[in-house]
Amino acid sequence: MKKTILYLLLSGVLLGACDDSILETVPYGQSTSSQFWRNADDAIAAANAMYEPLVTHDFYGHAEHTFDIPSDDQFRAGDHGEDQAIESFTFDAGNPQLYYSWRHKYEVISRANAVLINVPDISMDQSLKNRTLGEAHFLRGFMYWRLMVIYGGTPLILEADVLANEYNKPKATMEEMQAQIAADLSIAADLLPESHGPDDLGRAHKGSARGLLAKLYLYQENFAGAIQVGQQVLDGPYPLADDFGDNFRVETQNNPEMLFAVQSLQGWRENNHVIYSTPRPWGGWDFHEPVQDLIDEFEEGDPRLDYTVYKPGDMVDLGGSRGLTPYTEDLSSTGYHFRKYSSWRPQGGLNMSHNNPILRTADVYLIVAEAKIRSGQNGDAEINAVRQRSGRAPLTNATMEHLIHERRVELAGENQRHQDLIRWDRAGIVDIVAIYQKDLGPLKPPRTFERPKHYLFAIPQREIDLSNGVLTQNPGY
């Protein structure tokens, strides 16, 4: 009997007891980083994922556009109370708008770093490998570019930091930021192809990298560099679209002039900025209303005005049961809306496949023109290329005044104006304080831009708090 008990006990306990395998588990349906990075498919999947955060609501889907509302082109409109402080330079570091896109920019950087660390070891087609690595360098450079123009120096997280698990770093200097951006964009320009086939439109190519690099050189007042790199773009397969409006129509938005745009596809991954910039009764959220001062900037008969804004009297085909609908003054508090970001589906409703333009060849023409003018050369050819496309009379011996006018009308609403003004103010070409002191009506009263404090936005307070003293605030905040 005693033996029986013993057997029973032992068999019961030992049955499961020695079997630790019950604790083994695997990540069903997911890969681990040690299993991933096997082949070209993995490399491409990782490259595709780098682009994904760009279209997020808290990034180019909306939040990134808030950094241009201080400009004299637009009234913030909308119903985000915190935007008022941004627009009027009364924000403090706790303003949530400063924070929204920060983490998403670093997510793109993190995914780019993962590609740069792992893809070199994958055995795959070399040209595909170059493209993937080039995309990673471009996107990382692009993100540090946006961080740099908005906040100045921010933590530079590169491959070595990822491998060392080191993320809480102090701010890099402006010079370090610019050197990194220049390095990334130069490598990207080397690795990326000239252009892409129809299935890959929207991926970065040589033109994207060189165009952005030219812009960086212009900001650095490296005019020779800007001219040289910019000219490579102008000589490349990136001609201006015949029609300015082609850049803002769903069917033609990926034409060669569009050097880089955040892609949107209805029902898949959508760009909410389309909704944000549309009047409320038309199904939008009514943000970013152009002010009269911008409308007045357009030359008489400039067709770009019609593509840039909705104005009273315009007839717009909203599709579906609404059909052709007049734009009326009461749809907007300024009387206008931007038009570059919306189009309509035949069956009604906003077409959510409308991209978000980031960099166009027209911009590069004006970058080269500005570099030439500011370095004492003649920029007429480049500025006139842009003007003539829209039927404007050519200029001779164009000045910075002409250039400033041309950039304002060509790129209105494309998130450039505030940064342009800062660049020119730093160079003593314009007086940004005076420009922002101008009374543009009850919605856009005079605002006090403090030099140099407002050249940069504040580093988000939340990041400063989380860094435990590592990250320091920009001067004046």
Place this chain on the structure above:
Amino acid sequence: MNKTLPIERAMRRCLFAFQLLALLAVCLPLTAVSAANGEAVRDVTIRGTILDETGQPLPGATVTVTGSSAGTVSDIDGNFSLTVPDDATLVVSFIGYATQTIQVGNQTEFTIQMTPDETSLTEVLVVGYGTQEKRDVTGAVSSVKGTAIQNLPVSGAAQALQGRAAGVNVVRNGGAPGNQGSIRIRGTGTLNNADPLIIIDGVPGGNLNDVNPNNIESIEILKDASASAIYGTRAANGVVIVTTKRGDFDQPLKFELNGYTGVSNAIKTIDVLEAPDLALLKRERYTNDGLAINPIWENPAYQTQQTNWQEELLGQGTTQNVDLTLTGGNKNSSFMLSGGYFEEKGMITNSNFRRLSFRLNSDHKINDRFKIGQNLQLVSIDQVSPNTLSAQTGVLWSAIRFHPGLPVQNPDGSYSSSQISGEFGDINNPIFTQENLDNNNTSHKLLGNVQAEYELLEGLKVRANFGLEGAISDGSNFNIIVNDQIRANPRNSLSRSYNEYYSVLAEYFVSYDKVFADLHKVNFVGGYTTQTFNSDGFSASKLDFIDESFDQRFLDVGQTLNSINGGKSYDALASYFGRVAYDYDERYLVTATFRSDGSSKFAPGNRWGYFPAFSLGWRVSEEDFFQNIGFISNLKVTGGWGSLGNQNVPGLQYLALISSGRRYSFGGNQTVGAAQTRIPNLNITWESAQMTNFGLDIGFLENRLLANFNYFIKNTKDMLIAPPTIGSIGTAQIPNQNIGELRNQGLEMELVFRETKGKLFYSVSGNASFIQNEVTQLADGNFIGSRLYGRSSQELSRTYEGFPIASFYGWRADGIYQSNEEIQSDANIANYPRRTAGLIQPGDVRFIDLNNDGLIDETDREVIGNPHPKVVYGLNAELGYGNFDLSLFFLGNAGFDIYNADRMQGIDPTYPFNMYAETINRWNGQGSTNEIPRMTTKRDNLNHRTSDMFLERGDFFRLKNMVLGYTLPEMLTSRIGVTRARFYVTGQNVFILTGYSGMDPELGYTDGNLQLNADFAQYPQARSWTIGTTITF
């Protein structure tokens, strides 16, 4: 569109479940039960007198006969008479006295002396892998009897437990139907999942909402380490053991029918501005700012009061329950069979909870040594929950803010919309939202086990327990096309999700009970257990349904495929456990427990954890020297220490996971990317909690007054926290890491007094817990943030080292600047550029410059409030007189703060929303108010930043339940074969005393444990009245 269809659909699902249950009920090996009917017997008439312990007659005592419906009650002189068979067994009972069983035999005259009930000491408690008599327990265990929570109009036992036991805080997370709240035993034990382990009839891991509360025999709560260490792995947050009712052997068939029905209504709404006042204040904003008034506020069309949106949204809810329980047993088998239906429809349209439940418990003696028992619980739950947590889309939040000058529906039948103007906010019409909500979650669940016990030698038993817990969950969400509301949805969509979950439990253990030489009582239990957890599911979503009729809301109809996802997970636990209890002469008690656990959640090498515990007890009142101290009838002191584990975090965190499904498009072509979704933590392992407990049990007046005190210190170490993450890491998930320490310490007391005087019985009991929570260590001394509030992403709560979890964090305000002189001379803003720039004006809030640098910025914030109550208490009074019974249950929380975020935004004029009615008392001139800032469209001074202006005391005392019952006299009911028939009225949340200005001071958690008692306009609890009956026959 046919609006009744979703209900029909739900009914059909319920019907299916009913058929399933019925089938099971028939097919299951139902124990054949027949009341033992022996040979012919002779009837005799017996007489007796019932006396109390002092020899006085005891009127009102119940005398029943086992196995028959015969019975009577003693008269005013304690006398009774009854005609019974001569082999009958009498059962004499009276509340507060021990029940006596007497064989009739040849005797016809009886004198029965009753003795006061000491059940509270000899009471048997379920303590995990066995039972212990209460007097032998050396750990901290609270017990709630099923009778205390029976027929309360609540969806689950968790809600009913609120305030019933010291140290057990049930935090109500709003009043949505089926929302059971969060149980916190002895404080919030960790920053991650702090829910206790729920064990239902020996199967760990179930859900309290799945049990029909009327099936519950008792709920034991193991609070300290010594009591709960037997469940080491998952016991760090305490253990709740639910034991359901069972049949008795040799018991005739007994039916019990419970039914109740009632209504519920809102207790309070927020007073908001009416349309004319709203327009007045909106205009004043522009005038104050020197801006042109937006013409919409001059338009008379929107200045007539039309709708109180909260009253439109909050209607009358209903609650219904019916259940039938059958119990019985013969010599070898006994059973309990029960089925029930509970339905709660909330105050808000389309917020429902329905439960169809079925239970079969049975016990069988195969022979003298071999016993088999079984439990089976089948439930089908259907739940619809509205969004009441978002401060951007929540329906109640929206109702407070939607324009009061708009009608619910326009004359043409369409719903009014804030598309009219940007000044009306980005809110959809809340009635439109709620009426079109089509979001059903249905689950069919099974929980069952089979236990076998074989007695090898006297006192030595080998036992095995095999359990299965499973659920099939089905979620369905249809979003209609919304064109005419500001938050439009241009394409309709249907998402369906389907998930199967099951857990398999195997336990093998031996137990040994023996008393040696009448002095040494030994109890041992030890064994091995494994439990595996499998989950497998998929979901799909389609867009573009041409027809939105309810009968077309199926995936087949959608024109465009949106997504298909699916995945699987597996986790497992393997454990060894043992417990020895030794009792010397009923005076000295020792318990030692050990458990070793392996969990698949951690990396190989870090999987096993070891959890020892011991405790000692001394029953002082059993000592000879104590026998002369008459007024103290019982005295026991206990002390213990132990270590417990927590592994309640997601698995596989030691791996760097790469997930696909990152969507983007190139040139209009869909592409999918893959990215790392989580940073790995190779060293992740157990979190542990060390708990020390001291207890004192004391009884006075022959145990009519019983008191229990416990003092504990619980230190949580290696706390699993996903630490604060600097944004430069990106958006990948941060793994839990074993950092952080936490301390909870506190005092718990429970008091019970009961007395019987003639027909009158009364008892008063109370419990209170005083618990302090402090985070003693966090990563790098940094804080952990929490959910942000509303459009402006305002921070409300932070968890800091040296403070309680989820402390409120912000600025300190000191009234309102009344004049420019006050502003210019204020030292708080002496160096503040905003002052010199003229951005601060009379009517703005004076914030305190905490760091004395003469300006107000982010460094002037500090911890401003504590959301944890200093004391949580419950008071229960029961009164019986003859056939009437009355019970009152009060609940209170005191010494805590609420952050009224809803009011913070509600009086903020910079939002395009309606405002609280009190905003009419805004500052509009020197001396006008020191409370409500001026009207402005600007946030120049951030008057409505997170500050102590919006911090309120949350203390409340509420009459949670009130039950008045009447039991029909037995002489009436017995004629129609009814043993007992009781009718009652129950009130829930009958009244509340609170200084809190919001809808309900019970706000609960809004972000795991990291945010507590912040007002987001949560679904408030309702006041409800129900009537019901319990009939036994």
